[in-house]
Amino acid sequence: KEQLLAHHAAIVTGASSGIGLAVAEALAAAGAAVVVNYRSDGDRADALVERIVGDNGRAIAVQADVSDEADVARLFDVAAEAFGRIDVLVSNSGVQKDAAVADMSLADWNTVIDVNLTGQFLCAREAVRRFRVQPCKGRPARSAGTIIAMSSVHEIIPWAGHINYAAAKGGTRMLTRSLAQEVAADSIRVNAIAPGAIRTPINKDAWDSDAALEKLLRLIPYGRIGEPEDVARAAVWLASDQADYVTGTTLFVDGGMSLYPEFRDNG
Numbered sequence: 078k079e080q081l082l083a084h085h086a087a088i089v090t091g092a093s094s095g096i097g098l099a100v101a102e103a104l105a106a107a108g109a110a111v112v113v114n115y116r117s118d119g120d121r122a123d124a125l126v127e128r129i130v131g132d133n134g135r136a137i138a139v140q141a142d143v144s145d146e147a148d149v150a151r152l153f154d155v156a157a158e159a160f161g162r163i164d165v166l167v168s169n170s171g172v173q174k175d176a177a178v179a180d181m182s183l184a185d186w187n188t189v190i191d192v193n194l195t196g197q198f199l200c201a202r203e204a205v206r207r208f209r210v211q212p213c214k215g216r217p218a219r220s221a222g223t224i225i226a227m228s229s230v231h232e233i234i235p236w237a238g239h240i241n242y243a244a245a246k247g248g249t250r251m252l253t254r255s256l257a258q259e260v261a262a263d264s265i266r267v268n269a270i271a272p273g274a275i276r277t278p279i280n281k282d283a284w285d286s287d288a289a290l291e292k293l294l295r296l297i298p299y300g301r302i303g304e305p306e307d308v309a310r311a312a313v314w315l316a317s318d319q320a321d322y323v324t325g326t327t328l329f330v331d332g333g334m335s336l337y338p339e340f341r342d343n344g
């Protein structure tokens with residue numbers, strides 16, 4: 078039986094750690110050729126590529142800053158050169174620069190918007206340009222290409238002390254929906270994944286002590302922290318033709334975090 082993503086080539090941004098790493102691994106395990114984008118930790122990206130290739134997969138590592146226009150163009154050039162085409166973009170890179178509003182510097186505001194929102198725009202624009210012109214051959218193509226934006230439950234849940242991050246994720250929600258509407262006629266699907274609390278370096282303080290974890294679990298009806306693989310499985314499905322009629326939506330992978338858990342005990 079053919080693998081779910083056989084004949085697909087995918088770019089995963091920020092793939093040298095956390096959710097991006099798990100997504101890259103899962104796409105490769107499903108048969109995709111994967112471009113492992115990283116910003117600065119080339120060793121970890123190389124190690125992931127080695128692992129994928131060791132498992133008979135196809136992967137390359139490419140350095141690029143997703144908030145830099147020229148870097149993003151080069152990322153797609155190198156990807157197209159390596160694998161002949163791009164079918165899937167998983168726009169996963171993200172940063173947090175937390176501060177109460179009165180203490181938030183313009184630099185910390187700008188960095189988060191630049192990486193988490195403008196980075197989504199630059200990568201999506203490049204993907205659409207290429208999806209539109211590349212020939213639909215070599216796979217039973219239903220879509221001309223598909224984009225998955227890594228959003229967050231904070232695309233809908235307000236987050237005090239993190240207004241830059243929540244603003245960027247709220248922006249990602251409407252970027253996803255508006256872009257999906259714009260390019261659907263080109264057979265391009267655009268969706269987002271909204272992870273809840275996933276065990277990665279970005280939120281280490283929220284899970285690496287018993288006290289912090291206990292506090293976190295009160296926000297998660299399903300009763301456990303999420304693992305990067307929980308998100309990766311959703312990404313594989315959204316990237317595949319199994320999700321062919323799915324566009325313009327956000328898939329919440331959050332153990333119920335967005336279900337107003339404080340109302341459980343409020344009846």
Ligand code: NAD
Pocket residue numbers: 090091092093094095096097114115116117118141142143144169170171172192227228229230271272273274275276277278279280
């Ligand atoms: P992470 O810190 O492990 O991953 C973020 C990745 O983005 C890193 O590999 C980093 O190098 C990369 N990156 C940062 N700036 C970049 C740039 N300018 N160009 C290219 N890459 C850049 O954390 P993670 O949890 O795996 O985060 C991945 C995505 O998931 C982020 O968009 C984050 O907002 C989102 N998310 C995470 C959680 C969670 O609980 N961990 C929840 C919701 C959403």
